[in-house]
Each structure stands twice: as structure tokens, then as C-alpha cells.
Amino acid sequence: MTTIIETSIYSQTLDELLETQQLPEEIVQKKISAIQKFEELGLPSMKHEEWKYTYLAKVFKKGFTPGIQTNNNNNYSERIKEYLPAISSDKNRLVIVDGIFSKEFSQINTSTEYHISSLADAWENNIQTATELFTSITKQQDRALTALNSALCQDGVFIEVADECTAQIELLLIHTGQMQMSMPRILIQIGVNGYLSIAEQVILLENSSFSNVVSEIKTAEGAMIEWVKIQDPGANMYHFDSCYVQQATKSNYHCTTVSLSGELIRNNQFIEIQGENAHADLGGISILDNKEQTDNLIIIRHSAPNTTSNQLYKNILNGESTGVFNGKIVVDQIAQKTNAFQSNKNILLSDDAAAFFRPQLEIFADDVKCSHGATSYQIEDHELFYLRSRGISKELSRSLLMYAFAADVVEEIEDTLLREGVKSKIASKLKIEF
Amino acid sequence: MIQINNLHVSIEGKEILKGLNLTINKGEVHAIMGPNGTGKSTLGNVLSGKDGYTISEGTVLFEGIDLLELEPEERAQMGLFLAFQYPVEIPGVSNANFLKASINEIRKSKDLAPISATDFLKLMREKMELVEMKKDFISRSVNVGFSGGEKKRNEILQMAMLDPKLAILDETDSGLDIDALRIVANGVNKLRTEENAFIIITHYQRLLDHIVPDFVHVMYDGKIVKSGDKSLALELEEKGYDWIKDEVEAV
Numbered sequence: 001m002t003t004i005i006e007t008s009i010y011s012q013t014l015d016e017l018l019e020t021q022q023l024p025e026e027i028v029q030k031k032i033s034a035i036q037k038f039e040e041l042g043l044p045s046m047k048h049e050e051w052k053y054t055y056l057a058k059v060f061k062k063g064f065t066p067g068i069q070t071n072n073n074n075n076y077s078e079r080i081k082e083y084l085p086a087i088s089s090d091k092n093r094l095v096i097v098d099g100i101f102s103k104e105f106s107q108i109n110t111s112t113e114y115h116i117s118s119l120a121d122a123w124e125n126n127i128q129t130a131t132e133l134f135t136s137i138t139k140q141q142d143r144a145l146t147a148l149n150s151a152l153c154q155d156g157v158f159i160e161v162a163d164e165c166t167a168q169i170e171l172l173l174i175h176t177g178q179m180q181m182s183m184p185r186i187l188i189q190i191g192v193n194g195y196l197s198i199a200e201q202v203i204l205l206e207n208s209s210f211s212n213v214v215s216e217i218k219t220a221e222g223a224m225i226e227w228v229k230i231q232d233p234g235a236n237m238y239h240f241d242s243c244y245v246q247q248a249t250k251s252n253y254h255c256t257t258v259s260l261s262g263e264l265i266r267n268n269q270f271i272e273i274q275g276e277n278a279h280a281d282l283g284g285i286s287i288l289d290n291k292e293q294t295d296n297l298i299i300i301r302h303s304a305p306n307t308t309s310n311q312l313y314k315n316i317l318n319g320e321s322t323g324v325f326n327g328k329i330v331v332d333q334i335a336q337k338t339n340a341f342q343s344n345k346n347i348l349l350s351d352d353a354a355a356f357f358r359p360q361l362e363i364f365a366d367d368v369k370c371s372h373g374a375t376s377y378q379i380e381d382h383e384l385f386y387l388r389s390r391g392i393s394k395e396l397s398r399s400l401l402m403y404a405f406a407a408d409v410v411e412e413i414e415d416t417l418l419r420e421g422v423k424s425k426i427a428s429k430l431k432i433e434f
Numbered sequence: 435m436i437q438i439n440n441l442h443v444s445i446e447g448k449e450i451l452k453g454l455n456l457t458i459n460k461g462e463v464h465a466i467m468g469p470n471g472t473g474k475s476t477l478g479n480v481l482s483g484k485d486g487y488t489i490s491e492g493t494v495l496f497e498g499i500d501l502l503e504l505e506p507e508e509r510a511q512m513g514l515f516l517a518f519q520y521p522v523e524i525p526g527v528s529n530a531n532f533l534k535a536s537i538n539e540i541r542k543s544k545d546l547a548p549i550s551a552t553d554f555l556k557l558m559r560e561k562m563e564l565v566e567m568k569k570d571f572i573s574r575s576v577n578v579g580f581s582g583g584e585k586k587r588n589e590i591l592q593m594a595m596l597d598p599k600l601a602i603l604d605e606t607d608s609g610l611d612i613d614a615l616r617i618v619a620n621g622v623n624k625l626r627t628e629e630n631a632f633i634i635i636t637h638y639q640r641l642l643d644h645i646v647p648d649f650v651h652v653m654y655d656g657k658i659v660k661s662g663d664k665s666l667a668l669e670l671e672e673k674g675y676d677w678i679k680d681e682v683e684a685v
Binding site (some may be wrong): 410 | 484505506507508511521522524532537539540543557575592596
């Protein structure tokens with residue numbers, strides 16, 4: 001089930017990292033055990049049930065190098081600034097360049113409501129939560145990419161939202177495209193009834209890049225997260241994103257991925273619903289062409305009664321592109337009255353495009369409602385005719401109907417600004433000008 | 435404005451229109467009545483360019499141009515409008531955005547710059563008043579969650595916004611209550627000018643109480659079998675269609 005690759009380069013990188021970076025002893029220990037775990041696991045082969053459609057070793061053989069990143073991006077400053085429109089001074093913008101937090105491009109407002117900093121700073125300043133949270137949700141690291149990130153992450157973001165408080169963040173993951181591997185870590189803890197919204201964008205400046213970002217999110221009672229990930233890096237990006245979420249009573253986790261380009265985008269969501277009346281809502285829309293692929297793996301574990309989850313993933317696939325949705329719902333025996341749904345809808349615009357849906361249900365409780373369904377959708381002639389009869393060209397009519405197809409994923413986003421942002425991205429991808 | 439000459443149309447091998455003739459001049463309102471399944475809606479669809487019909491014979495000239503050669507959007511850009519019997523829902527696309535797209539596509543076809551946001555909003559507000567639409571309508575998705583009456587009013591709103599030369603109303607009155615019927619009819623009446631024309635396809639006289647037609651035609655078996663003025667509609671309301679069928683079959 002694993003593929004053997006040369007791993008010494010990764011342990012060498014860790015040695016180098018531990019020499020150059022001052023880290024709390026606890027973190028050092030966690031990193032050492034993570035690299036051991038990674039070497040032990042190797043890379044998953046396509047026989048691994050979570051990797052049926054994505055051949056990870058092939059990506060690793062493309063020659064991306066781990067290596068210690070220095071925050072020396074002067075050559076790219078002007079290019080990076082193009083992605084940073086002016087924002088008002090009360091906003092928070094976090095910019096990560098090749099896995100390293102950029103103080104130059106970020107803007108953080110100090111507030112009593114939250115603590116936001118680079119992860120390197122949080123560790124250097126011995127912030128207890130940042131040390132404790134690290135690997136507390138990924139746990140035994142039984143996934144190779146997660147173990148690799150735990151071992152080699154140098155930096156990232158640390159966010160702590162206080163009880164009853166709110167934070168709103170713009171997060172940019174920028175890759176300069178120098179064949180480097182970037183592995184930022186994002187640690188988030190939200191207090192009782194706290195609220196966090198994140199508008200994330202994945203950007204590639206040129207050539208090709210590999211990123212392996214891991215987030216750990218811990219919620220207290222009643223906490224809410226609204227996270228929108230806009231993934232439009234262009235063709236040569238290999239982007240692996242894993243979110244590990246631990247949900248307390250009455251918490252709400254809502255994550256929407258909008259994948260508009262990328263050679264390979266893998267989105268993992270590992271969600272543990274541990275408190276009653278908590279809800280997880282996962283949505284995704286991919287609009288792909290050529291040989292692009294998105295692979296969404298969602299595993300939701302209901303471990304408390306009266307919890308709900310909803311997964312809605314849609315693909316619009318052209319060329320030889322591929323959309324994968326692998327959704328697993330586990331309902332523990334204690335989790336009575338669980339409601340869990342998964343749905344996959346696809347528009348295939350070409351004969352060579354492919355959509356794969358693997359629903360998996362593991363239910364150990366008896367009083368639950370779980371369902372899954374997949375449908376393929378075609379733009380109907382009578383719909384097209386309606387739009388064309390209003391003077392709209394056939395091409396734009398088709399685009400508008402595809403936009404309409406994506407609408408229910410997008411309409412779920414409660415934050416108006418985030419929602420409008422996503423809508424305009426999708427519209428421009430479909431060449432619609434509103 | 436439009437001359438339909440000996441139009442023969444079939445769908446999946448079945449002939450629906452069997453030599454239809456109709457000429458409409460600007461400033462005129464024509465009502466087309468007739469029993470179910472006689473080809474009334476087919477006529478509207480064929481004139482607007484819907485796919486799936488085979489035209490075996492006949493010509494249609496719209497403003498002197500061969501209409502049947504044109505794509506549906508080109509016909510709309512020339513000033514033809516069909517108010518649908520069953521309008522399509524478009525989730526996530528607001529009425530404002532939809533109409534802006536429509537107006538700008540039509541403007542583009544005439545080499546005109548896109549309409550300014552201010553002009554558009556002004557126009558939309560003015561026309562919404564015409565069909566008594568509430569303000570929140572601007573941002574609602576096209577036809578999503580609309581009642582039957584709202585959908586039909588929306589068709590009239592779209593017509594008002596696009597200001598067509600020839601509008602075809604395909605059973606716009608079906609499923610409308612008295613108030614919605616009055617609103618739709620008022621809308622049409624206010625849009626009537628000396629320069630445009632209307633084809634009103636309907637089963638019933640009641641819409642024609644509100645929109646007074648210049649001509650009434652009866653369709654039966656794919657042809658117009660009787661034409662007259664507004665009094666013909668009253669006669670049909672009173673006597674039904676059977677006497678027409680009898681007359682046709684007696685010939």
C-alpha cells in the first residue's frame with residue numbers, strides 16, 4: 001500500500017531546520033517523531049483507499065525540493081503586490097510566501113478579541129496554546145503528507161479567537177514557483193461562541209510549485225468558522241490541503257472550496273464532531289479544463305448525539321479534467337439522531353472528462369438519517385433557449401447556466417462579502433461580466 | 435413587420451403547422467386563439483428560433499429579413515420577444531444581472547457600449563413599477579421561488595426592459611388570478627405604441643377584455659382558419675370552438 005521513495009532528503013531538511021530555528025523542546029520532539037512516522041509510512045500508493053485517483057509518488061518525483069525557506073522574495077515583491085489590493089487599516093491580511101509568513105506583506109490589527117501571529121513567532125515566544133495545539137488534532141500522524149508537514153513546517157499562522165469574540169481574516173498562500181515545496185501550518189483555536197471567517201486564496205506566480213498545507217482547528221462550545229478557499233493558481237500547481245477539525249458542542253464549521261485551476265488540487269477535511277448539536281457544512285465547486293484534477297476527501301466522524309453534517313460537491317469538467325469526491329461519514333454508536341448527507345453533482349462538458357464519487361457510510365448507531373446521491377447534469381435545450389431568446393449569445397447562455405449550477409454551493413456562504421467574492425471569481429472564470 | 439407565408443413545421447416527423455399565413459403590421463395587436471394542440475405555442479417557438487422543429491415549407495420575413503435563418507439570440511437582438519408559458523429558473527443570477535446581460539448583449543450586437551449602471555437601475559425601477567414588482571425583486575434570482583403569477587409578471591418586465599418590436603405572449607394569462615391578469619394587461623397596454631406589435635396567444639377571452647386586439651385569429655389543425663376583429667373572441671367565448679371545427683371539416 002505504500003511506495004518507496006528516497007526520504008533522506010526530508011530528514012536532512014529537518015536536521016537543517018532544527019539547527020537554524022529556535023523551537024520549544026516540545027515542538028522539536030513532535031517534529032522528530034513526525035519525520036520518523038513519515039519515513040515509516042512512505043507515500044501512499046493508489047491502492048490506498050484515500051488515494052485511489054491520485055498518484056502521489058508521481059508528484060514527488062517531479063523534483064520539488066523541500067529545503068529551508070528564507071524570507072527573501074525581493075525578486076517577487078512587485079508580482080506579489082499585484083495580488084494585494086489596498087485594504088482598510090482595520091482589516092487583517094495574512095500573507096504566506098512559499099510557506100513562510102511574510103511580515104512585509106501582512107497586516108495584523110492588534111486586538112483584545114484575538115491573537116494572530118506567524119506560527120514561527122508564536123513558537124519563538126513560547127505561546128503555550130500554539131505549542132499544545134500542534135499535532136493535538138492530527139494525532140498519530142497516520143497520513144504521510146500530514147506527518148511530512150508536521151516535520152518540516154517552518155512557519156504558518158497562529159490564530160486564537162477569545163470567547164464571544166470575532167476575527168475576520170484574508171489569507172493568501174502565495175507560491176513563487178521555484179520548484180520548492182512549501183509546507184505552512186495553520187493553527188486555530190476559537191473560544192466559546194467565537195467567530196472566525198477566513199477568505200483564502202491560493203496563488204502561483206510562475207513555473208510550478210508544490211504545497212502541502214495542514215490546518216488544525218479546535219473549537220470551543222458555540223464557536224463558528226466560515227472558511228472560503230479560492231484555489232485558482234493556474235495550471236502548474238500541485239496543492240495539497242488538509243484541515244483537521246475538532247468540533248465542540250453547538251459549534252459550526254463551514255468550509256467551501258472553489259477550485260478553478262491547478263494541475264492537481266487535493267482537499268482533505270477530517271472532521272471530528274465531538275459535541276452535541278454541532279454542525280459541519282462542506283461545499284465544493286470545481287471548474288476545470290485540460291488535465292486538471294481536484295480530489296476532495298471528506299471524512300466526518302459523528303461522535304456525539306444530535307449532530308448534523310452536509311456535504312455538497314459539484315464539478316464542471318471540460319477537456320480531460322477529473323473531479324473526485326470521496327466522502328465518508330462515520331457515526332459512532334453514541335451519536336444517535338445524527339443527520340448526515342452527501343451529494344455530488346457533475347456537468348461533463350467533454351467525453352474525456354471524468355467525475356468519480358465514492359460515498360462511504362459507517363454507521364454504528366441505529367437512530368440516524370444518512371443519505372448520499374450523485375447525479376450528472378446536462379444543460380437542457382429549453383433552458384438554453386430561454387436565455388438565447390433574451391438576446392444572449394449561446395456561449396454566454398451556457399456560462400450563465402453553469403453559474404446557476406454552482407449557485408447552491410455558493411449561496412450557503414453566510415458572510416455576504418465572502419459570498420460575493422466567490423461569486424465574482426466564478427463569474428470571471430466562466431467569462432461572465434455582471 | 436412580419437409576414438408568415440405558407441409555413442409548414444413538423445416535430446419528430448409529425449406535422450404541426452400546415453401552411454400558416456399571417457401578416458402583422460406595426461401598431462397592431464393580434465390575438466391567436468384555438469383549442470389545445472392546434473399549434474399555437476409551436477408558432478411562438480418557431481418564430482423565436484427554438485431547436486427541434488423541422489421547417490419543410492414556407493417563409494417568414496421579419497422587417498424584410500429571413501427570420502428562419504437566424505439564431506434565437508439574433509432574432510431577439512432584432513427586436514423579437516417571446517414571453518414564455520413556462521419561464522426557466524436561473525438560481526444565483528439576479529433579475530438585475532440577467533437583464534443587464536440581456537440588454538448589453540443586444541447593445542453589443544448594435545455596436546453600442548454597455549448600459550451605465552445608473553441608467554440601468556433607473557430603467558429597471560421604472561419598468562418594475564409598470565408590473566408592480568417589489569423592490570427586493572431586483573436582487574432575487576431569476577424566477578427562483580416565484581409564484582406562477584410572479585413568473586408571468588417577470589416575463590412582462592423583461593419585455594418592458596428589452597422594448598421589442600414584436601412581442602409574442604404565449605398563454606401569459608394561464609394560471610393568473612384577476613389581479614395578476616390586470617397587472618400583466620396594464621403592462622402590455624402601456625407598452626403598446628404605433629411602432630411595435632403584439633401576438634397574444636390565448637385560450638380565453640378574458641385577457642382580451644383587458645388587452646383589446648385589432649385582429650383575432652382562430653387556429654385549428656395547424657392553420658389559421660378564421661380571422662376577424664375583437665368580436666370574434668366574444669363569439670368564441672360564447673359558442674366554444676366546435677362550430678369552427680364543424681365549419682373547417684365541412685369544407
